[in-house]
Amino acid sequence: MNTCPDHFLGLEAKYSGYANSRFAVLPIPYDSAASYQSGARHGPRAIVTASQQVEYFDEELEVECHQCGIATLEPLEPNLAGPEAMHEDVYKVARRVVRDGKFLFALGGDHSISSALVRAVRTKHRKLSVLQIDAHCDLRDSYLGSGYSHACVMRRIVEMGAPIVPVGIRALSREEHRFLKRQRIEPITARDCFADEDWIDRAIDALGDTVYVTIDIDAFDPAYAPGTGTPEPGGLDWFQVTALLRLVAAEKNVVAADVVEVMPVPGQVTTEFLAARLVYKLMTYVQMRE
Secondary structure (H helix, E strand, O other): OOOOOHHHOOOOOHHHOOOOOOOEEEEOOOOOOOOOOOOOOHHHHHHHHHHHOOOOOOOOOOOOHHOOEEEEEEOOOOOOOOHHHHHHHHHHHHHHHHHHOEEEEEOOOOOOHHHHHHHHHHOOOOOOOEEEEOOOOOOOOOOOOOOOOOHHHHHHHOOOOOOOOEEEEEEEEHHHHHHHHHOOOOOEHHHHHOOOOOHHHHHHHOOOOEEEEEEHHHHHOOOOOHHHHHHHHEOOOOOHHHHHHHHHHOEEEEEEEEOOOOOOOOOOOOHHHHHHHHHHHHHHHHHOOO
């Protein structure tokens, strides 16, 4: 009986062993720091399952990159002691992957996990900058009594000293607007992505040489990715996001990434399949830079 190995892309053992793989996929099924709809804890499982239907061959670049090795790690067990305790757990596991020299690609879960991931990657890459593809700024100092809410994740990253470049933004609070002005951070809004022909160049110019990519799936318009806890109208499409990622990967040293906030919708697989293809697409762009 032939069965598909139950990990990312369903790769056979010679392409999915940890020791020889360039990429390490870390599922983090955690959504206790979400503020609207819950369910993103089911996102990693849904993305991995959907990925088993993704073609290895990339029609854009006309290559297969799975042979560089993509290991799928065991899902990180949620820590119900609270988001701060979960932050430490994510950091410890991610740091080990980074120390092993792997390209860490985490699957959320809510966006709160990204601050721990960036913290771990910065143990190796101190001059890390962060490309944030997102509908929301996530720059609140605290939300619903917690500084570790998914609405605060980019604030925590800025406090680490990592420059951020937000792209696709179309929802923010007055507090966040004031913080952006104080920090002289210029987000590239979703409106900019449709109206400004130079928006990708602006993003690339604002990034440092070494880049972490965090992709909140709500950056996409809900027409393309309805399965998310905090949908916002007026979002990006597949070709805008992949065009940005292709140029960033070509011109910068992208060293780690995450895709977060996928909340599976019963009866459809649109969002998780988009996320799975996006993960493999970014891996392909990164691999082609070598």
